[in-house]
Amino acid sequence: MFKQTVDGNTAAAHVAYAFSDVAAIYPITPSSPMAGICDSWAAHGRKNIWGQKLQISELQSEAGAAGAVHGSLAAGAFTTTFTASQGLLLMVPNMYKIAGEHLPAVFHVTARAVAAHALSIFGDHSDVMATRQTGFALLASGSVQEAHDMALISHLATVEAEVPFVHFFDGFRTSHEIQKIELLDYDEMAPLIDTDAVKKFRRRGLTPERPIQRGTAQNPDIFFQAREAGNKYYLAAPDIVQQIMDRVAPVLGRRYHLFDYVGAPDATDVIVTMGSSTEAVEETVSYLTKQGRKVGVLKVRLYRPFSAKHFLQALPATCQRIAVLDRTKEPGAVGEPLYQDVCTVLKENGKKITVIGGRYGLGSKEFTPSMVNAVFDNLAAAGPVNHFSVGITDDVTFASLPVTKEISTEPEGTVRCKFFGLGSDGTVGANKNSIKIIGDYTDMYAQG
Structure with a gap:
């Protein structure tokens, strides 16, 4: 385990890279850095827990990325993707298929508003809520540290539960927040995965050597029964996730519950x-x-x-x-x-x-x-x-709560700095570097 000052995207990408053979990607704000970081790591020869470089393919859209994820999973390769907002919505048709076939996968989502009356690139849960009935499990992170920890739990749980996961954290508020956190080394992650479950998944991979019929069309005489047959996986999933949370607690030094x-x-x-x-x-x-x-x-x-x-x-x-x-x-x-x-x-x-x-x-x-x-x-x-x-004044339906008292929960001794830039003058990049320098080269904790 080591400490490093990173943002939420990097924290999640660090884990996704470790447990994936393939990443099928298409960029969309604010998730794009996860794919970019993984691409850079692969180009520089970083190895996952199986001693392989991550294979990354950029498709023509998020719909294509989701189709590639489905195909790669069907072939027996652990596959991930990164997306948000309308990009996640374009993946929904394939998400039904991936969940219906009980393929283990993790989609890392920087939860973002879906364009309605106007476009918004900023964070809320509109996109994630649109995937509730796809059959994907939904696991939420609330901080940069949790983005690392819940990503780990998601990748471990999906293999054992045979249910795909959406691991989501708030766009910009968490995805781009920089914090000093604890990250596991890959040699610490590798022993945590169920190797028997890994072998079972890889044996299911489509190959001409073991032909099997998959992706059929079913008529009214059988479709309903087959759909209900998946109930046992979802009934078992919560306990499996909690067991994994308990398993990783001694390694992480943090204990989580559902x-x-x-x-x-x-x-x-x-x-x-x-x-x-x-x-x-x-x-x-x-x-x-x-x-x-x-x-x-x-x-x-x-x-x-x-x-x-x-x-x-x-x-x-x-x-x-x-x-x-x-x-x-x-x-x-x-x-x-x-x-x-x-x-x-x-x-x-x-x-x-x-x-x-x-x-x-x-x-x-x-x-x-x-x-x-x-x-x-x-x-x-x-x-x-x-x-x-x-948080707003609703002067249309008058349902907003008045905020009449200002309170401060800031701990004593906290130092805050605010920098003003003129635009395109390097202020943002310089400030991010300053935060990382404070976090990585002193005993202090920095957030930005």
Whole structure:
């Protein structure tokens, strides 16, 4: 293990390269650096855990990249790709096929807004939410360190679960954030993978020496039954992911769960969220609990398959009210996706807990501790606003929460610097280098 100051894209790419034979790519902001970094490593002769250089092919579009991923997987090669936004949507048809054939793969996604009334290259979960019913497992990272750790867990889990994974982290907020993190060496990663599962996958590869019929068309007499036959893989997947989280914990020095709770052990008010917002909410929870507030945050790691059992185990028994935060908008729905999932789990398990939902951070809109505090204040109110938005002033439907109190959760001793550039003068590159110099050549931790 070694420490290095990197961004989220580099952290995920470091792991993807280790566990992949092939990468089929097509660039799209903000995921492009992952493919570029892997291409550079391959050109310079870096070897994966099997002692081979990654084979990289750039296709004509994301649809072509997804088709190439499918074909490569069918041939028995571990294959990955990197994408976001409309690029991910172009991969959806092949994602159904890859999941339906239970091929192990990891798509690393820098979650980004999907163009609606206007184009936005910035981060939210609109693209990832469009893949919920493809059959891919969805695993979320909330920081640069987690981008490395969850990438590792995804690549290990997909082989054992025989379910493909989307590993996603917030575009720009995490993908381009620079932090000093801990990365595993490839010789530390190699022993973690299930070699029997690897051999099983490679034996399934299409070859003229072992002909097999695959990709058939099925009629009404059998299609339904075959579709339901895959249930056992998704029922088993959550426990497999948790087992892998437990397995890698001693190596990483960090322990993860499908749902991680942080806050007062006797909390009455809890926020449920995922992605980079978990960091802001956790900071706010730490600030508020020191003031005696009984609040907490439940971080969603594995979003699909959604494990009701693990969710309820992580939720404090004292919880009376939940605010679910979604970083997406589903026009016309009775609520956003994560909100509906939480409501369903509580209803089906007879939990009488008040649940409200809200939207935040669309198109990388700022999400601060002061806004988190406003969510908790609304949750504790006698008549809380449901289906709210926070971070904007909604003067159309008047559903936004007012942020009336500014709070600071910044630790004492933190040094902040702000640099102004004139454009094309090298300021951004110089600042990134400065952050890396501080992180890599001193004992201090730098973030930028």
